[in-house]
Amino acid sequence: MSFKVRDDRDDSGNKESFLLRSVEFVQSSLPTLYFNIDESQGTISDMNSDGSHQTECFGDMTMQVPAGYYDEYSGKTQAADSSSTYSLDYIRGRGNSTWDADKKPYKVKFDKKQNLLSMGTSKNWVLLANRFDNSLLRNKLTYWLGGQLGMAYTPKCQFVDVVMNGTYYGSYYLSTQVRVDKNSVNIDDLTDKTSSSATTEPTITGGYLLSMGSADDEKTKDPTSTKRDFTTKKGNRFLIESPDFEGYTNDAQYNYIKDYFQKTEDAIYGKDFKESSGASYKDYMDVDSAVDYYWLQEISYNGDAFGSNSTYLYKARNGKLCWGPLWDFDFVAWGDLEYGKNMNTTEFSQNQNVWYGRLFEDKTFSKKVVDRWPVIKAKLEELTRDGGQLDKYVAQVGISEKYDMEKWGTYAMDIDGDTTVKGNRPYSEEVTQLKTWINKRVAWIDANYKTLQLKEYKVKFVNGKKPVKTITAYSQRVITGFPKNPAKKGYEFKGWYYNNGGSMIKLTKDTVATSSLTAHAKWKKIRSGKADSSKIKAIYFLNKKSFAGVAGVVSDNPYTAVPFSADTSGMKWKSSVPAVATVNSDGNVEALKKGKTVISVTIGKVSASYTLNVVDIDSTVVAPYIELTRKSMKVKAGSYGKINIKTDALYPVYTGLKFVSSDNSIASVSPAGVVRGKKKGKAVVLVIDSTNTQVYKCKVTVR
Structure with a gap:
């Protein structure tokens, strides 16, 4: 008409x-x-x-x-x-x-x-x-x-x-909305008039809502933000979402929840999973919530899990620490960035994040995780079956989806930065791709979930006939806790070696335990000169300059030792001005006050350093964009190269950066941007900036 x-x-x-x-x-x-x-x-x-x-x-x-x-x-x-x-x-x-x-x-x-x-x-x-x-x-x-x-x-x-x-x-x-509210996270509100000034228990025991965001990021988004964060001894940072301390301060409440998290962490990593007072982590943390939260992040392969303000925890008054609520699974989750035949649906990706790596070493915790899978599997099958819950949602969104796509078009970017793969795909293909991904993920987990219940192995270190140390190792985990390298006059220590089917294999920081074993010290007689005190040839940081705001914020500037297989035990860290920032034995840095300091690391004759500038928290900004100093590189097989990044921001902090190789068999890359050539061929190193949703590429040719 x-x-x-x-x-x-x-x-x-x-x-x-x-x-x-x-x-x-x-x-x-x-x-x-x-x-x-x-x-x-x-x-x-x-x-x-x-x-x-x-x-x-x-x-x-x-x-x-x-x-x-x-x-x-x-x-x-x-x-x-x-x-x-x-x-x-x-x-x-x-x-x-x-x-x-x-x-x-x-x-x-x-x-x-x-x-x-x-x-x-x-x-x-x-x-x-x-x-x-x-x-x-x-x-x-x-x-x-x-x-x-x-x-x-x-x-x-x-x-x-x-x-x-x-x-x-x-x-x-x-x-x-995820917030402390009777219709959301229904716990006591410490911001109300009667609670905001409280400084004693039981009032200050809850409620708290926290995320794994940062006060710096909040300041970047909103310069008036008064939210506070803290960092545990293991380098885990938590942001207190509520109370937000807007218009007031309450150090008693801040210190209470900070100390509570530290006690929880101390118990998780303590002997027999207890902290010094004898309390178990189960006395501090709700285990069932931790199990279910882990499974939802694991099943979905969520790339934002345990590292952003979408990861929530809460603590009710007189209650235990709980994981949740769930939030933000629309991007880098459920295979959203995976198109084509080779969907990434294998491996367990979340079982070593935050505290979970240690929690899985507790037999009672890992058994709870394993026992929970059949229940979750049944729900996933209910979700994806023909006529199941997913199909009901497809029918419900109906014509709304059609006109949304007419207005906005399909979002087009996959994990390789390809902006054409998803362009204008029919909606039915989007749904089929999602279902296929979930079904493949369920099938792989169902075939492998029992391996989450780790096996314990004993690793004995022996120097000659003298026992040096015995440690506990776990299946699917790299062996940690190596003893200090021994010394022997006139000899160079070559490492710890164990018998594997008649061949002597060197234990490295990447060795995964598959059985109990005995590792023997191997020596090489020195004919001239001095033995190297370290197998490390060089150490690289992501940046030579780093910035942090004054708020107890951990500076994020990862390092890499070359070669990748080198033994990094025995590294000594130092801050030239400890009053400005301190550094622990793992290289984690805590900014204390404005100023400049040099963070350095030394092992043997090898050393590296970077300059840390601590500024007002208002001055730092998450780098709005970055540039790679090189778009291509050539390296020999067995050699290394470095990708450097830069930005024009005055006081940039880098969050959400991830280095990925398109073909690890040709070239691998570390979190600090160090590339190792493995065999002749071509690969692409992707620098994924999840904060700004950008992907940068460096072409690598291995000769």
Whole structure:
């Protein structure tokens, strides 16, 4: 049908005629949120261009729910069309890397608490754009799994369409927000009037909500942020999300939760998994939450797990430390960046992160993990079977997905930085790819999950006939705890060697235990000159200059010893000005006050150093972009090269950088950007900047 539309806006009084040859009417099966923004108080354009999320818009929101809509959380079907209007306190931008996409996510706050789509009553809500997930399903399926497994405070979300001042914005999730709130993380709120000034127990024992973010990053996003973080002895950093100490300070509460985390860590790494007082880590941490949280991160192969402010923990008053809630599984999870035939669905990727590496050495913990798998497997099969929960969500999102893709197109980038692989793929292929990935991942885990219950082995070190040390090693783990290298006059120590099928093999820091063994000291007689005191030939840092803010922040400047197989035990670390920053025996640095210091490491005759500048926390900035100093390199097989990075930012900190080789059989790369040639051929080293969602390439030719 055709409509004739007359334009009366011509100032000259002339009227122009237009012919619309077709008009498409769509009846959505989802709720639609219509935002009516009063732009005299702040424009939508200003809000969408404010990366600090300080610009707020005001007005109201009308939610229209069509007849026949099935509400997942109430289990009821809408009998007739309904419409409700709610006054906004504000709407503003939200998100980190997701905010850099063209389709923006938002934080919505109403002037009164509202129960929207049976998700509970709250003022605070979020609109998740899912821009990096062409299926629009990954977060939804994760939260369904969390709910099915009984994981406390798992977010709830519903598919909705969003229209703002007459413009269609796309298909979103209307979601609860992870925060201390009766409708989210329902624990005591230490920011309320009666609790914020408390300095004694039991009040200060909870509630706390923490993430694995950093105060520096929060300051970068919001210069007014008063959130505080702390770093444990093992170098794990935690950000206190609530209480946020806005408008006040309370060192008693800060020190309580900091000390509680340290006691938990001390117990995990202590003898018999107990800290000095005799308390077990099970007295401090809820084990069941740790098990389920591990499994969801492991199954999904989540690249953001245990290293960002999407990793949450909480502690209720008089309660134990718990892992969760789940959050942010739309990008680098569930195979989102893996297209083509070679899906990365094998290996366990999360079982050595944060405290889990040590926890799996406890037989009771690893047994709980193994025993939990059949339950989780059944839920995953329910998710992906024909007509299962995933298909129900596909049917529910329906035509909303089609028009979202018409407006925004498919997001196009895979893990190799290829921007064409995913371009304009049919939605059915996105769903098939997701299902296939999950089914392959389930099949691999099902065949290997019992290996998570580690076997114990004894490794004996012997020098001649003299026993030196006996340590416990674990299956699938590299052997650690080597004794100090012995000395013998007139001889050079060559290393520790063990018998493997008649061949003497050298133990290195990369040797994985497969059985109990005896390692013997091997010596070489010195004919002239002096023996090397170390097998290390060189040490490289990611950067020669590093920056950190004054907040007890650990400086992130990884190092690599060359050759990669060298024994790094016996390294000695030093800070030239300990009052500015300290460094522990693992090379972890803690910034204390403004100033400059040199962090150095020495082993034998080999040494390396970098300059650390500690500045006001307000001055540091997560590097908005980086450059590689070389786009290609040539190395000989068995030799090494270095990829350096740079940025124009004045006080940059580098977070979320990962070095990956496209072919480890040709060339491997370390976290410090050191490349080792292995055999003749060509490979590409990818520098993945997950914070800014960028990938940089360096072509490597091995001669």
